Amino acid sequence: MLRLFTKSTRANPALLTTLSSRRVLTSQLHTGNNQSRTSVTTQQPITATSTTTTATITKELRYLNSLPAKTLFSYFCIGLTTSSKPVLNAVIALFPYIPFPILNFFIGDIYIGGSTPAEVIKKTETLEKRGISNVLLSLTIENSDGTKVGIDSDYIVNETVDSLHTILKVQMMSKLQQAADVNDVAPSYIVLKPSALIENPANVLIHHDKPQYAAAFAQLSQNCEKVCQEVAKLNDEFKQLFPLREEAAFVTCIDAENYQMQQGVYKLQRDLSAKFNALTRPVEVMGTVQMYLCDSIPQIQKDDAIAKQQGFKLGYKLVRGAYIHSEPDRSVIFATKEQTDLNYDTGVNQIVSKLAAKETNIDHLLIASHNKPSTLNLLSQISPANKNKLIVGQLLGMADTLAYEVTQDLKFNKLVKYVPWGPPLETKDYLLRRLQENGDAVRGDNGLRLVGDVLKVCWGKITGKAN
DSSP, X not given: OOXXXXXXXXXXXXXXXXXXXXXXXXXXXXXXXXXXXXXXXXXXXXXXXXXXXXHHHHHHHHHHHTSOHHHHHHHHHHHHHTSSHHXXXXXXXXXXXXXXXXXXXXXXXXXXXXXXXXXXXXXXXXXXXXTOOEEEEEEOOXXXXXXXXXXXXXXXXXXXXXXXXXXXXXXXXXXXXXXXXXXXXXXXXXEEOXXXXXXXXXXXXXXXXXXXXXXXXXXXXXXXXXXXXXXXXXXXXXXXXXXXXOSOSEEEEEOOOOHHHHHHHHHHHHHHHHHHOBTTXXXXXXXXXXXXXXXXXXXXXXXXXXXXXXXXXXXXXEESOSOTTTOXXXXXXXXXXHHHHHHHHHHHHHHHHHHHTTOOSEEEEEEEOOOHHHHHHHHXXXXXXXTTTEEEEXXXXXXXXXXXXXXXXXXXXXXXXXXXXXXXXXXXXXXXXXXXXXXXXXXXXXXXXXXXXXXXXXXXXXXXXXX
């Protein structure tokens, strides 16, 4: 395991006192079809205490203190919504009947980027002021269950390409022109949801290797390639403008689907990586792996072996998983959160250590996590050699106190936020999924405690007394 590098800790003493020196010794996992649980040996890990310290409270209040009144009001509403399981379940039940303008007024500002490019640009500018380096931009139209009729994949591809130019290119140009070091800015990511880019996505992805679905899978690949090709053109353009930049300015991220469809997604990720991630170029296509799946690390190793054999680079976004509540086959996911957490950190540690030893074709890693130990685990392994290849990502509106600590206190400049945007109906569906899929995490971070913190901050602003 790599240790926190000396140069960084001299420049940033907060890392010495905040980051743990936890070491995780992992046994080498075998690739193949075996979906057995990961075998891991650990030294005594540092676990988070359940007691809330004064320092932690102060950090949370400092973040809330930095927000305008409208955003504080939205956090107050979220705190009430997630104050207890019955309240949350009641809100979820009523959700389909609440008009979108009302939802958007109360909580939309926290979780979504907007419905138009102008609204999204305004949101990204707000994030930049908070120290957020960049965004993963996602047009929130998907069809994982195949029940939506009339989804126009050409429209989605065209809107996605347009957003590259009207949103990401504009923002990235400004960031790089103002940066003291062009390598201090994380890439701009454009997210593609495979289920939104082909009709009958479930069957196409599940049966991607069957002759009757070959043409449809090829069409899905072509739709993705249109975006990837535009990303490659932009990267060539920005390389001419900013020749000192080492990593790609723009990266296409292929998002995950449910487990049944995931083998098709892995195939899609590999094919796109083989076409656009040449060994002579920075990573421009990044796949997603859900680490709550028992076969996640073997899958990474399998893909890495293929990349070595065929001669292309890989990039990964590692998430814990978005379908834990809807996955019908519980045998494919780890039985406990603790096992998932350990598997997540093990996957990160293996990739980072192999990257340092030049034993992998994985050349770009984004850890998408709201988990503080996992975030600090990655930060503890940053070195001059890998600092431009390791990124931290979070959903917009989630783990904002952690983001504030990482960017403001630890001065980490490669934290990005996943920013969904699009038609009101689709963003409403996204808001519902955030409550359904992340209800447990939201309650842990917010709830009545968030309500109390917002009231403290508001009282402090009224009375002129700092918290």
